[in-house]
Amino acid sequence: MKPIMFIIIFIVYLLVNFYVFQHIWVAMPPNTIGRVALVSFAVIAVSSFFISFLAGDAMPVWLTSVLYKIGTAWFFIMLYFFIILAFKDLFGLANRFLHFMPADAITRYTKENWVGFSFMIGFIALFMICGYIKYQWKVRVDVPIQIYKTIGDSTANRSLRIVAISDLHLGYGIGKKEFEGWINTINAENPDIVLIAGDVIDNSVRPLNEGNFAESFHKIKAPLGIYACLGNHEYISGLKNSLEFLEKAGIHVLKDSAALVNNNFYVIGRDDRSNEWRRPLKELTDSLDKSKPLILLDHQPYHLEEAEAYGIDLQISGHTHQGQVWPISAITNAIYEKDHGFVKKGNANIYVSSGIGIWGGKFRIGTQSEYVVIDINKK
Secondary structure (H helix, E strand, C coil): CCHHHHHHHHHHHHHHHHHHHHHHHHHCCCCHHHHHHHHHHHHHHHHHHHHHHHCHHHCCHHHHHHHHHHHHHHHHHHHHHHHHHHHHHHHHHHHHHHCCCCCHHHHHHHCCCHHHHHHHHHHHHHHHHHHHHHHHCEEEEEEEECCCCCCCCCCCCCCEEEEEECCCCECCCECHHHHHHHHHHHHCCCCCEEEECCCCECCCCHHHHHCCHHHHHCCCCCCCCEEECCCHHHHHCCHHHHHHHHHHCCCEECCCEEEEECCCEEEEECCCCCCCCCCCHHHHHHCCCCCCCEEEECCCCCCCHHHHHCCCCEEEECCCHHHCECCHHHHHHHHCCCCCEEEEECCEEEEECCCCCCCCCCCCECCCEEEEEEEECCC
């Protein structure tokens, strides 16, 4: 991230936090203990977000993990406080001009009132608990597709079972125990191959190495192996360290390259858009035998029409998280042609996953955490 962009984000984040905490201060009845607790929480919640990202690798893993979870969880909680408080302010502003209710009716329950204060806190707490429960529920997405090519022996149109995942974001937020629960879910599907559409790592390789996550990856049972493309977070966490970890984990990383799997089909992995010099998809497919199925892993779902143009039979992408929570999901829906789900273009079958993991706070509101079971040419 460019320094100027970081400075802008830092300033905006501080301003939004000031707006939220100032309104909470006004809503809370005068109470020394309560206001000391509020100020203490504000300092911890706001500072932990930046400390965990800027100095996390210099601290013990457990401490960074705690700060990361507090800071990123507050990021999303703050968002909903901001939405509610901004709506209240806009409603009050409209009332000043339109006079559709008594002027003191709004402030009666939003200023120094335990009932209004408790209702606001309780409502947001319940909302976030529901979001946390929704994140924990991993949705199985079944995608059966038919392609006009054979897999394996041309005399028998064999099927192929893929378990596709993306956006694991393993690290300070998502630990080894949680990840191994995902592995049990994946193995229960009896996949032939596991494909990962980027962002295995969150923002640092250090917790993965110290926690020996590589050992966990070797517990995945897929006869044809595990293949992955790079995501933008592999660059954020340091490309060299990321590649070393992925190799140790037994993952076949395809960085602008293709692999012929079992002499039956190709898996093509594009480098992430973080590398502005990545090779065009046309170059990656020109030399391949297009009588065999072509499966593409491309982390960020841009230019989906290229899959059809260059003979891709199946494309798997991720990155969007489908916004993770509403109303961010409305933004990703506007940015991407397809920010989640299945789309078919000609003979190309494309699936954009909302991810099995998550960035930061573990909340899913209006979106889902998922793993995708793709059966190709299953009778």
